[in-house]
Amino acid sequence: SMPHYANETTIAKSWLVRxxxxxxxxxxxxxxxxxxxxxxxxxxxxxGYIEATQIIAGGAHLDTTVTLVDPRTGLRFRVLEExxxxxxxxxxxxxxxTGPATNLAQGTLLQFEAQPLGVSSTATIxxxxxxxxxxxxxxxxxxxETDAELQARIIxxxxxxxxxxxxxxxxxxxxxxASVSVEKAFVYPAWMGPGSTSVAFTLRPDANASRVPxxxxxxxxxxxxxxxxxxxxxxxxxxxxxxxxxxAI
Numbered sequence: 167s168m169p170h171y172a173n174e175t176t177i178a179k180s181w182l183v184r185x186x187x188x189x190x191x192x193x194x195x196x197x198x199x200x201x202x203x204x205x206x207x208x209x210x211x212x213x214g215y216i217e218a219t220q221i222i223a224g225g226a227h228l229d230t231t232v233t234l235v236d237p238r239t240g241l242r243f244r245v246l247e248e249x250x251x252x253x254x255x256x257x258x259x260x261x262x263x264t265g266p267a268t269n270l271a272q273g274t275l276l277q278f279e280a281q282p283l284g285v286s287s288t289a290t291i292x293x294x295x296x297x298x299x300x301x302x303x304x305x306x307x308x309x310x311e312t313d314a315e316l317q318a319r320i321i322x323x324x325x326x327x328x329x330x331x332x333x334x335x336x337x338x339x340x341x342x343x344a345s346v347s348v349e350k351a352f353v354y355p356a357w358m359g360p361g362s363t364s365v366a367f368t369l370r371p372d373a374n375a376s377r378v379p380x381x382x383x384x385x386x387x388x389x390x391x392x393x394x395x396x397x398x399x400x401x402x403x404x405x406x407x408x409x410x411x412x413x414a415i
Contacts (some may be wrong), residue, residue: 183324194318194320195316201382202339209265210308212263213304213345213386217288220253221255221284224252228257230244233280241263243260243261243263267307269303271302272303273292276288276289296380298378306382308347310389339394348368349369349377351387364401
């Protein structure tokens with residue numbers, strides 16, 4: 167009878183969450199997950215790479231305060247990593263503005279809001295494979311977390327409580343990475359032997375965009391995971407490739 171009771175309890179909890187919406191759902195999320203983790207995930211800006219039209223010989227220093235704007239829409243982006251960049255180097259950027267409108271096509275020309283020393287006034291969004299064979303530009307821009315997504319997050323934490331470095335905690339940390347619209351993470355322990363873990367993830371659904379994360383988004387999740395767990399724990403976030411799968415039974 168105990169397994170039946172446990173199952174019924176889980177179903178009852180899920181039913182409560184699935185039938186709670188709006189502000190009541192947000193209060194329930196804070197009650198279940200705490201003030202920080204229970205907050206509704208905000209809208210996210212797209213990310214990807216640009217290439218400056220030209221950088222002087224010897225390179226130029228760009229930091230995370232360097233911003234660019236799409237002159238057609240007024241949408242703003244910023245450099246993601248402070249570094250010295252040479253002509254032809256890809257430069258990772260992320261949206262200051264948020265939402266699906268920040269998913270810009272490859273080849274779109276952006277303008278530096280304050281032209282950095284030694285760098286041209288414009289930069290071009292570079293192409294990247296979205297995992298389906300389609301070349302895209304900036305991806306990952308999403309609206310704020312929906313009621314259905316917040317409900318699923320509460321139920322997941324109830325069903326698989328994160329604790330003491332277990333798989334559920336790894337998933338929990340990956341899914342709350344700032345600036346990445348993670349839908350669901352998947353953990354593969356000991357993928358290269360003891361002390362190694364592979365963590366793949368998909369982006370939250372969007373009608374006009376792939377759910378496959380790009381290298382900028384994978385890097386942000388991997389950095390967050392590595393900073394959250396022991397330094398001797400090897401954590402890798404792999405590429406996700408979509409392909410047809412034939413199943414024979």
